[in-house]
Amino acid sequence: MLCHRSLSVNRRLPPGQKAIDAFPRFGMAAFAPYRPHDLPSTLSIRGRVEHSLEVPFERLSDLSRLEQVSDLHWVTTWKAPGIRWAGYRLREFFERVVEPSAKPEGDATWVVFRGDDGHRASLPLSDALSRDVRLVDTMNGTPLPFEHGAPLRLVAPSHYGHKSVKDLIGVEFWNDFKPGPGLLEHPRGRVDPEERGRMLPGVVLRHLYRPLIRPTIRRFERGRA
Numbered sequence: 001m002l003c004h005r006s007l008s009v010n011r012r013l014p015p016g017q018k019a020i021d022a023f024p025r026f027g028m029a030a031f032a033p034y035r036p037h038d039l040p041s042t043l044s045i046r047g048r049v050e051h052s053l054e055v056p057f058e059r060l061s062d063l064s065r066l067e068q069v070s071d072l073h074w075v076t077t078w079k080a081p082g083i084r085w086a087g088y089r090l091r092e093f094f095e096r097v098v099e100p101s102a103k104p105e106g107d108a109t110w111v112v113f114r115g116d117d118g119h120r121a122s123l124p125l126s127d128a129l130s131r132d133v134r135l136v137d138t139m140n141g142t143p144l145p146f147e148h149g150a151p152l153r154l155v156a157p158s159h160y161g162h163k164s165v166k167d168l169i170g171v172e173f174w175n176d177f178k179p180g181p182g183l184l185e186h187p188r189g190r191v192d193p194e195e196r197g198r199m200l201p202g203v204v205l206r207h208l209y210r211p212l213i214r215p216t217i218r219r220f221e222r223g224r225a
């Protein structure tokens with residue numbers, strides 16, 4: 001469990017974002033009631049691969065364990081600053097487990113991450129393989145709480161929060177962008193260029209999303225109750 005190197009990434013305030021002190025559980029209201037009977041224990045690798053795989057989470061401990069401090073940005077214009085995550089680099093998982101055993105097809109240029117509650121998000125494979133994208137199982141020094149995606153979640157700190165899929169159960173390879181739930185998922189969703197959504201420019205969405213923060217949190221709280 002030794003963590004060498006703690007990387008601090010993406011700690012500036014990108015366009016249109018504000019910092020808040022809290023770090024609430026957040027997401028699509030439809031998924032708020034999610035309460036698993038059994039926590040997931042394997043990652044399924046599917047899609048445009050020669051062999052589908054079920055990878056037990058324990059197998060991840062063969063990879064280098066790394067820590068990273070990063071902010072989590074929501075498209076709705078706020079961020080939770082300085083969260084310390086520990087886990088594995090997705091790139092190393094891809095190179096040491098996925099490539100040799102599942103053998104992705106040459107046209108597998110998109111990845112879809114699936115959560116146990118039904119949420120999913122896509123990234124171009126090249127974005128998913130950047131240095132700061134992690135599979136994490138601890139947060140601020142303790143095992144990842146249920147609220148934030150136990151037992152394993154993705155953290156893609158250069159991308160808006162919906163890409164950081166919680167309760168991760170699957171990684172699928174596609175030859176094209178496969179939009180997730182909701183109409184607006186941006187194919188890349190990077191924070192710095194303000195890729196908040198697909199249909200409208202980020203600066204416009206900034207103003208549309210901001211008034212939705214409170215009602216969204218309330219709806220989410222109601223969904224959990």
Ligand SMILES: Nc1nc2c(c(=O)[nH]1)N[C@H]1C(S)=C(S)[C@@H](COP(=O)(O)O)O[C@H]1N2
Binds near residue numbers: 024115119
């Ligand atoms: N499985 C799953 N992952 C998810 C979501 C979700 O509803 N289900 N919501 C996404 C959204 S929209 C955001 S902003 C972040 C919020 O992360 P947090 O709950 O740890 O604050 O998780 C993302 N990952």
Ligand SMILES: [Mo]
Binds near residue numbers: 026076161162
């Ligand atoms: Mo979000």
